[in-house]
Amino acid sequence: MKAPADLLLLPQWVVPIESAGARDSAHTGSVGRSGSPHPCGALADHAVVVQDGMILDVLPADAAQGRYHAAQTVALPSHALIPGLVNLHGHAAMSLLRGFADDLPLMTWLNEHIWPAEKRLVSDAFVRDGTLLAAAEMLAGGVTCCNDMYYFPQAAGEAFLQAGMRATLGMIVLEFPSAYASDADDYLAKGLALRDALKDEPLLSFAFAPHAPYTITDATFGRINTLAEQLGLPIHTHIHETADEIRDSLQQHGMRPLERLARLGLLGPNFIGVHAVHVNDAEIELLAQHGCHLAHCPSSNLKLASGIAPVAKLTAAGVNLGFGTDGAASNNRLDLFGEMRLAALLAKGTSGMATALPAAAALKAATLDAARALNLDSQIGSIVAGKRADLVAVDLHALSSQPVFDPVSHLVYVAGREHVTHVWVDGILKLHDRKLVDLDIDDLSARATYWRTKLTA
Template identity: 45%
Template structure:
């Protein structure tokens, strides 16, 4: 073996099991993932890596499964500071009587900065490497994610009413256009447009959002068909289902992410399929707020891209995407009346490659393929509650919880090492969070 045949690289990760997501349904054993800079250089059997690669660092994960980092496609990160504040209430009561008043009183730039760091610490600790946020002061969230080195879609909020972030639609759109201009060429941040919901945004601002999306290529994410009440009220007022209204206004398209979608009829399926819009499933939030059940398998059967999100910690109450996957798979089977609905591998794809497709980033992230960005995680399957291991994919969806995540890399940079966060000062963060708790309780 000559020196010319040996390739130098940064990091070698020896994995007991590897789930690349592409190709679908595959579990590989005793593979080496070779990282060079921000990208995956190669994935080869360990014996081949011994002969072909020399790396500055080698990590032996002999009881772990390595897979792409998870993509949490919907949340309100700063609302982690409201975790458990107003539980066991229906959606509109929860919003109108508790959450919106609390936001009016407490939300500020510092609130968003601290709440975002709290959320990122939880997400990184449980396997998420990319998240989508829709909340006030999106410029603060974008900066916090960028400083931490976490990949994020940042949706600026848009609604008819004034909030702590602006006086109304014109100001939101102006600030949002500035956000897009600042971040749209960044490696980590994907700026996007976040109309809150059809019942809080009128036709004019929605039309302006569509125009901004067409001009900039920014995605649109909105809450849609979250409850039967929302749909019934829209039909009563206008004779039209909210999704049909969005289609008429041009809101639906291949760049559109429809969050919740618990109420779906045949006309809704036709609109989603025709426009290539994506659905973001938030099963635990939907269960907690008794919002309804998204018919995931029916959507998949119609070739509609379904992704997954936790929603905010105020309505979940955690940001553990592995837990969300288990709930999604269980609920999908019950709704479909079919134990084969939403298999473990399909659920994992929903949290990785499907999310990347919705972001328009499937050429870069969402699967472990040579040439893609090095966004990946390792999950330790050595604990007694995960033994014996017959099928790692099954364990990740049905037996695992996010605390078994031991390592993660984003853009090739270690974010979690042996369960310890590398880029977030946890003791300082806890002190800040406790100060907010005292203020909110008072």
């Protein structure tokens, strides 16, 4: 008798991300029909079996059809099936500020345009609408999980749940007042209340999100560090994004920002630094020694003229790296396929080594390594029996994709988010044949137009 299953997926290739040796011994089908795995790690003519939102099995397609009786079978004859992409750093609600203040350096952009606009407009409604717009864009582009940092995180959480997208909600902390909170104590209190209110939602997790060393005092960092250790939560903050940030820290504190955070005890396996554009060799070694994680945001760093992170040195030192889009106001796309390709090319160009950040490493950074930074790698990030079924089908049939020698190489250097046809989160279909299943595109567009009118009035 065949075993029951909810879903049987039959792609041309399964790209599990984790190597055969790293997968559970009970997980069958680690080789293709030829008897050996594809040299890039992709499994040809394999199936993925899903039950109750979980990956039940990965095995050769013939064996799967003989072993399982699925309520639904989806044939994907020209597709690569990959784990859902993980956006390790973003400000989802800022999708409503896309293109608002372009072609400006970071501090001018923030001080003279973004922060004044946010002071006027940011509210529960703004964050809910902006986050829903961002979730739609990300899901359509194969991003199934993001690490978000913004005001009114409860409204963001409600929007992510409405979209059916996985998210880590940043409990944002600043010293100065906003429409959301009055001071650091108020930000922390509201963040902790948010965690208490939504901690039982399976698609949501939480992180402390102090904005940056230049907006947080030592005392507040100390309190955050204590709470993070008590609750076992990540700390997610901008770090070494610009040369000005480092110069100002030297003037104010007599040390560079990373040294300051190290002295405060913040560096460790729960630390996610964002950007890390201006890090020297000693700081790279410091990050590696402490087991820190970095969110590399190449498009945003280039657009704001902040610089280029030394990715080849960081990965050579063993620093765990994921990719982030940053907000749509500074990118202006929430496109992780674009970030993968750009990151790989920049690593090669800046290091002078064509072997820097190869395709397989870039794809792993966008999936399993980013999940690891969020403490979610036991749940998502690879196609392994026992993990949640966050899955993305990428069609490599187009003429621009032919011929396919190596599907992993194509996923990084050839494919784009326009090639994503199907997306599942927790086994639930979110994108079908390039069309969002649950979200009304016309409604989202109307909301965006409303906020554009408010912003320009």
